[in-house]
Amino acid sequence: MEAEKKAISLLSKLRNEMQTDKPIIPLVEKFADTDIWNQYLEYQQSLLNESDGKPRWFYSPWLFVECYMYRRIHEAVIQSPPIDDFDVFRESKEQNFFESQESIIALCTHLQELMKTIEDLDENQLKHEFFKLLQISLWGNKCDLSLTGGENSSQKTNIMNYLEDLKPFILVNDMEHLWSLLSNCKKTREKESITRVDIVLDNSGFELITDLILADFLLFSNLATEIHFYGKTIPWFVSDTTIHDFNWLIDEVKHSNHKWVSKCGADWENYVKTGRWVYHDHIFWTLPHEFCAMSQVAPDLYAELQKAHLILFKGDLNYRKLTGDRKWEFTVPFHQALTGFHPAPLCSIRTLKAEIQVGLQPGQGEQLAASEPNWLTTGKYGIFQFDGPL
Ligand SMILES: O=P(O)(O)OC[C@H]1O[C@](O)(CO)[C@@H](O)[C@@H]1O
Numbered sequence: 001m002e003a004e005k006k007a008i009s010l011l012s013k014l015r016n017e018m019q020t021d022k023p024i025i026p027l028v029e030k031f032a033d034t035d036i037w038n039q040y041l042e043y044q045q046s047l048l049n050e051s052d053g054k055p056r057w058f059y060s061p062w063l064f065v066e067c068y069m070y071r072r073i074h075e076a077v078i079q080s081p082p083i084d085d086f087d088v089f090r091e092s093k094e095q096n097f098f099e100s101q102e103s104i105i106a107l108c109t110h111l112q113e114l115m116k117t118i119e120d121l122d123e124n125q126l127k128h129e130f131f132k133l134l135q136i137s138l139w140g141n142k143c144d145l146s147l148t149g150g151e152n153s154s155q156k157t158n159i160m161n162y163l164e165d166l167k168p169f170i171l172v173n174d175m176e177h178l179w180s181l182l183s184n185c186k187k188t189r190e191k192e193s194i195t196r197v198d199i200v201l202d203n204s205g206f207e208l209i210t211d212l213i214l215a216d217f218l219l220f221s222n223l224a225t226e227i228h229f230y231g232k233t234i235p236w237f238v239s240d241t242t243i244h245d246f247n248w249l250i251d252e253v254k255h256s257n258h259k260w261v262s263k264c265g266a267d268w269e270n271y272v273k274t275g276r277w278v279y280h281d282h283i284f285w286t287l288p289h290e291f292c293a294m295s296q297v298a299p300d301l302y303a304e305l306q307k308a309h310l311i312l313f314k315g316d317l318n319y320r321k322l323t324g325d326r327k328w329e330f331t332v333p334f335h336q337a338l339t340g341f342h343p344a345p346l347c348s349i350r351t352l353k354a355e356i357q358v359g360l361q362p363g364q365g366e367q368l369a370a371s372e373p374n375w376l377t378t379g380k381y382g383i384f385q386f387d388g389p390l
């Protein structure tokens with residue numbers, strides 16, 4: 001109880017600082033990323049003129065302040081042993097998973113049926129199935145909890161029935177590039193060599209299920225031979241996946257009462273055990289830096305990503321970090337907005353929840369804005385945006 005009281009008092013202090021637009025203060029406890037955070041705060045300070053004073057909640061860049069808020073929430077917890085490994089968002093992540101059961105059953109059943117017939121599919125049918133699972137993973141990104149402030153955003157209906165209806169809402173659709181890349185790898189691959197797809201995960205719960213379904217398909221269709229996942233080391237943006245969520249979800253799926261769901265869980269556990277699925281942790285993903293800084297700030301992570309044949313970046317926050325969360329014109333090419341971040345061919349799979357979008361056709365953004373003022377932030381629209389040699 002003493003620890004809870006301490007955490008709550010630290011959280012109240014944080015809330016007060018936010019509400020009254022206090023200066024952003026350095027982190028105090030010594031943790032693996034503390035120095036990098038405090039250096040970044042100094043860097044933000046250096047961007048201001050003398051007369052501007054200190055970086056503050058209402059005036060500093062949103063990407064920085066939002067990341068900082070989640071890091072401070074975590075600080076309140078780690079300063080309060082013995083509850084210092086408590087995940088304040090755990091309950092809502094688990095609830096999102098349990099409330100999506102019907103959809104999960106439909107997806108796992110679909111996957112298992114597909115697995116049985118995969119040998120009989122021709123190229124075109126295989127491509128069609130790949131596109132379906134990509135779209136499921138895209139719309140799975142609608143289900144994050146930060147957009148709803150932690151309120152229910154589970155997937156209750158069977159998403160597979162809506163893919164055609166949702167197609168007009170895909171504003172940039174580079175799925176064909178993904179297919180060419182992976183089907184080429186498959187065709188030209190030597191016997192013992194590998195095709196590695198890396199997935200930078202976003203939300204746990206239903207979205208993670210859609211990502212694992214896609215990852216499973218990539219393996220049994222031979223479009224890839226190895227999948228590497230990247231999650232967060234601390235609770236982040238409410239619903240983001242940590243190693244605990246990843247293992248918890250696979251275990252839950254494995255222990256489901258439903259035959260095909262539990263089969264998926266058993267397969268997934270096996271992939272992890274045999275190293276065909278690899279999970280990576282890195283503090284970089286919970287720093288405020290944009291990805292073009294990765295090669296400087298986290299060269300080891302950059303080098304790891306360079307080993308991939310394709311990297312899929314899930315979700316809105318990853319898109320903001322890919323593009324530096326800048327006020328780019330809508331028509332600026334994605335390649336340019338990445339400002340030098342090209343570890344390997346990559347694709348953002350994201351529903352739009354923040355006011356940034358690049359790589360649109362001339363007039364496309366303006367047209368959307370005229371008919372729907374909130375088009376950038378509701379999660380209604382989505383993209384598959386690819387960057388890499390064609
Ligand atoms: O889980 P996702 O897709 O990264 O979405 C998180 C997004 O939600 C917000 O926290 C609120 O809209 C954005 O700041 C952030 O980009």
Ligand SMILES: [Mn+2]
Binds near residue numbers: 202317
């Ligand atoms: Mn998220």
